[in-house]
Amino acid sequence: MNSSIPVSAVISAIRPLAQDVSLYTLQTEPGNLAASSFLAGQFLELSLPGVGEIPVSYCGYPTKDGSIELCIRHIGHVTIPLKTSAAGNVVALRGPFGVGFPMSAYNGQDLVLIAGGLGMAPLRSLLLTLLARRKRYGKITVLYGARDAESLLFLDELLELQRQGAIALSLAVDRTDHGLANVPGCRIVLLPELLDQLAIDPGRTFAAVCGPPVVYPYLVSALQVMALPDDRIHLSLERRMKCGVGRCGHCAVGRYLCCVDGPVFSCAQLAGIEGALG
Numbered sequence: 001m002n003s004s005i006p007v008s009a010v011i012s013a014i015r016p017l018a019q020d021v022s023l024y025t026l027q028t029e030p031g032n033l034a035a036s037s038f039l040a041g042q043f044l045e046l047s048l049p050g051v052g053e054i055p056v057s058y059c060g061y062p063t064k065d066g067s068i069e070l071c072i073r074h075i076g077h078v079t080i081p082l083k084t085s086a087a088g089n090v091v092a093l094r095g096p097f098g099v100g101f102p103m104s105a106y107n108g109q110d111l112v113l114i115a116g117g118l119g120m121a122p123l124r125s126l127l128l129t130l131l132a133r134r135k136r137y138g139k140i141t142v143l144y145g146a147r148d149a150e151s152l153l154f155l156d157e158l159l160e161l162q163r164q165g166a167i168a169l170s171l172a173v174d175r176t177d178h179g180l181a182n183v184p185g186c187r188i189v190l191l192p193e194l195l196d197q198l199a200i201d202p203g204r205t206f207a208a209v210c211g212p213p214v215v216y217p218y219l220v221s222a223l224q225v226m227a228l229p230d231d232r233i234h235l236s237l238e239r240r241m242k243c244g245v246g247r248c249g250h251c252a253v254g255r256y257l258c259c260v261d262g263p264v265f266s267c268a269q270l271a272g273i274e275g276a277l278g
């Protein structure tokens with residue numbers, strides 16, 4: 001099956017996650033490769049017929065029944081019309097595209113997942129992948145920051161995993177204490193400050209980071225101060241994408257094309273590329 005040929009998918013469920021963010025479950029044919037064969041960190045191209053096409057990260061775990069979970073923020077000319085769609089509506093998608101998180105490198109290692117805002121979408125996919133084979137990995141820590149308590153996505157899932165002892169969880173909001181009473185342990189600090197209280201073994205830890213580009217330089221330097229080597233820091237870079245298959249050049253970062261060589265890169269790959277992290 002060719003991943004660049006669009007297939008149709010029916011919206012089977014829409015779950016509001018925050019004021020402007022919803023979790024969409026799409027149903028394709030059982031066994032469809034777009035649903036069954038992807039790595040956390042990869043993305044697909046989602047199109048709303050007659051409106052346009054956008055890249056969206058996988059948010060769930062691969063399925064055989066053809067269902068796909070996507071977390072969408074409603075901000076523009078494709079994603080706002082999507083807000084008025086309903087279960088039963090048809091969309092199109094093609095994928096998977098890009099390079100995801102290198103799961104085989106993570107065997108036997110501790111993982112620190114660092115998500116800012118909507119960056120939780122691909123990192124939830126990574127977390128579900130790790131949890132599906134929990135015994136393969138050491139300690140899993142999730143550091144997650146959002147602008148306020150209402151914007152923390154998948155909070156119930158994360159708190160339940162913390163309660164079960166499957167993950168260690170640190171939460172931050174950067175604006176207000178409104179709603180914080182319902183979020184145990186959440187602090188009003190910027191995301192990089194969550195690293196202050198983290199102890200890692202740099203020789204057996206990988207960090208997987210996805211969030212607004214503005215925090216990347218701060219996160220990377222904090223991780224480097226903790227002696228984590230650049231090849232153990234993996235970042236998902238979001239760049240303007242059009243074709244998704246390496247033809248248009250819109251997503252260039254130095255010598256790389258994000259849609260083909262990324263969006264997940266190690267810091268070692270990005271060393272010396274001006275503007276790569278910004």
Ligand SMILES: Cc1cc2nc3c(=O)[nH]c(=O)nc-3n(C[C@H](O)[C@H](O)[C@H](O)COP(=O)(O)OP(=O)(O)OC[C@H]3O[C@@H](n4cnc5c(N)ncnc54)[C@H](O)[C@@H]3O)c2cc1C
Nearest residue numbers: 043054055056057071072073075076077078079121238239
């Ligand atoms: C690899 C990759 C993975 C992505 N994964 C997801 C995902 O899981 N969920 C999701 O909702 N989006 C994701 N995006 C972003 C998504 O593709 C954009 O939100 C989308 O392109 C916006 O499309 P639009 O046509 O609705 O908005 P547009 O009409 O293109 O933009 C409307 C306005 O929003 C601004 N804008 C565009 N993108 C963003 C952004 N990401 N953040 C803030 N402002 C923005 C524009 O500058 C413009 O002012 C991903 C992008 C990439 C490249």
Ligand code: FES
Nearest residue numbers: 242244248249259
């Ligand atoms: S989106 Fe066209 S080359 Fe990457």
